[in-house]
Amino acid sequence: MSTYYKAINWNEIEDIIDKSTWEKLTEQFWLDTRIPLSNDLDDWRSLTPAEKDLVGKVFGGLTLLDTVQSESGMDQLRKDVRTPHEEAVLNNIQFMESVHAKSYSSIFSTLNTTKEIAEIFEWTNTNVYLQKKAERINEIYKNGTPLEKKIASVFLETFLFYSGFYTPLYYLGNNKLANVAEIIKLIIRDESVHGTYIGYKFQLGFNELPEDEQTKLKDWLYDLLYELYENEALYTEALYDEIGWTEEVKTFLRYNANKALMNLGQDPLFPDTADDVNPIVMNGISTGTSNHDFFSQVGNGYLLGTVEAMTDEDYQF
Template sequence: MTYYNAINWNEIEDSVDKSTWEKLTEQFWLDTRIPLSNDLDDWRKLSDMEKDLVGKVFGGLTLLDTVQSESGMAALKKDVRTPHEEAVLNNIEFMESVHAKSYSSIFSTLNTKSEIEEIFDWVAENPYLQKKAEIVNEIYKHGSPLEKKVASVFLETFLFYSGFFTPLYYLGNNKLPNVAEIIKLIIRDESVHGTYIGYKFQLGFNELDEREQEKLRDWMYDLLYTLYENEEAYTEYLYDGVGWTEEVKTFLRYNANKALMNLGQNPLFPDTANDVNPIVMNGISTGTSNHDFFSQVGNGYLLGTVEAMQDSDYLIGLEN
């Protein structure tokens, strides 16, 4: 009698599980190896309004990564199709914790203790942040297996990007390059996470009959409208003071379309990559700076480069 089966990586039911595991492990990184203190000169030159924006942006991102690491992956692991999928989700769960911890490394480098406390107090009280965390987490708690995957992809590929805009913008203006290095590494991870979970969604979605597909599709677009309406208000709150609001909204709509592509659905908004601030798009698409981080402690490890996901990757394994 078998009580528990061992996972066998020599018998793969879904090759995407194996290829995703290999990609995620190849691009493993830790925030402790990035010399954030080198950005202090840039930080001191920012205005108080800009410093406040950076703190709030990273506080919001910390909340979303916390939801994803503490609730999201645990919810998705209840409905895996293969044991190897659960292993991949374990990897994603850990890296979401690395992401959340990375923002604290940024805070500890750039901010005072009292400023950090103020940031986390703001995160706990901001209605727009708390609303999107509640919407996503309630789906994790009570949604169907496919609904939970939709919520995860919307978080990974859409909701993070109102925060990612800021460091990518500064990078394009030759400011805070090491802070941006962390963000680019996180984007590299999130690109794979969103693509993989979207692929798993598509497998289940394609098993539904047309009526069930249409019902789920309607729910999906309604959810996106709800999240986008809240994200517009959040963006206005954050960016009106520095005058970037409309550019961030364009970036959000572009990434909302990418989230839908991950899920095998048609784009909703007319915005394309050509509409996004080219400085920000360049930050996403180029490689990391390839600092020889680990050589600073003597072992000469060179961090791998970011590889941007292409449109064709969003339908991985499901081309018709």
């Protein structure tokens, strides 16, 4: 009888990176419901109205990007997998992107009124710069080549999220909103794995191309990054000009754009390094979790791993 459908066999691994990534992602599993966000209410009340407005908007923007990634991105990437195990990893990534998107709503429900939440989502769904980057990435997901889709995914995961991540990391570095930032650090930990894994899969395909096609794709890649950065700079200005953080955030963006290029096996574009990033934000990244016993309700063996600082090694296999 001919085979209609093949069962996935995890005892025969074609690419060991599939197995190691699956194991890392499952070890990192977490849920927003186990983090005591209400403990941040005193810090929240101490923020100015402009700061509260900023927090709502950056989390609204992050919700939109995670929605794009969970609903469209992984669905498109699954069409071009090299191994059945890669598809399983992408299934895991898709689920966690949905967890990320839901996490922001948990933050909103803790910190904001119903009216404020509605205003945040209205802003998110109509902001021209936010909608433009969502549209640009999603159009590549729908119409791009398999390698172009992977480029778009890595740029989203390792670059475009970071205009939003800056705010909670800044507050964490100043000992504020620790539990909100805990969620962000867990998300960053996930995105670091997602970006390196998809970047690795890109490099496999890229290295198989003839030299002239590699050159053409690299030109496309850098043109896309320039385009995204120009829009991201405008988005950053709209978010941060009022409280004066704009140039610091742009530095952070350029630093992470270089990380995205590293994930894709390409040379950095910007001169910015970790030393140029606001040390308060880098301190926020490097601060460990508060070690809440989030998972005590489901058994002593089910423990949340420690969030560690990102290093260059996180961006390469």
